[in-house]
Amino acid sequence: KAGVTQTPRYLIKTRGQQVTLSCSPISGHRSVSWYQQTPGQGLQFLFEYFSETQRNKGNFPGRFSGRQFSNSRSEMNVSTLELGDSALYLCASSLAGNQPQHFGDGTRLSIL
């Protein structure tokens, strides 16, 4: 069974631009969560989707948004990029709530 796939692996953008990250969950997994990981900050929760519905959202500004498609693939969008958005963005999928989450390799976003 294929694992969680995130694309692209690396991105370099400049301030003010926008970016879209993609996540393909494990087949059969309907829950997709997104996290921001920075040194010393651990894993900060962005949002969680299940069957195309956002069920939970973390404490991030409205510049961070996401969506989930009918095949459970998910995208995350960040608009008006800031230097502080430089981070590793991880996606994790699970069958449902209270089930193990499996992570992708992440997208490393660098803002110049």
Next chain:
Amino acid sequence: GENVEQHPSTLSVQEGDSAVIKCTYSDSASNYFPWYKQELGKRPQLIIDIRSNVGEKKDQRIAVTLNKTAKHFSLHITETQPEDSAVYFCAATSNTGNQFYFGTGTSLTVIP
């Protein structure tokens, strides 16, 4: 919402010794507690998990204990090996099970 605290932030042990990492949580409704290992430059990997109806779970050299009354859970690694060196994250789920709250991580170094 849930708040998960993890200690220590760094831990160094001699090869063959035991390592213990502790986490506390705030929401008594949390009922699923996974532990993840993240090696440098790699994705977090689930290594063990425990549910609130169980007090202890073991898998070879790794064990997790849960004290629901005190709202804390711990990861125990025995007979540590250099390949155990990594950052370890604990997590607890929200009362709905849809959101994972992560600790800030423990950087474990096993000295040969």
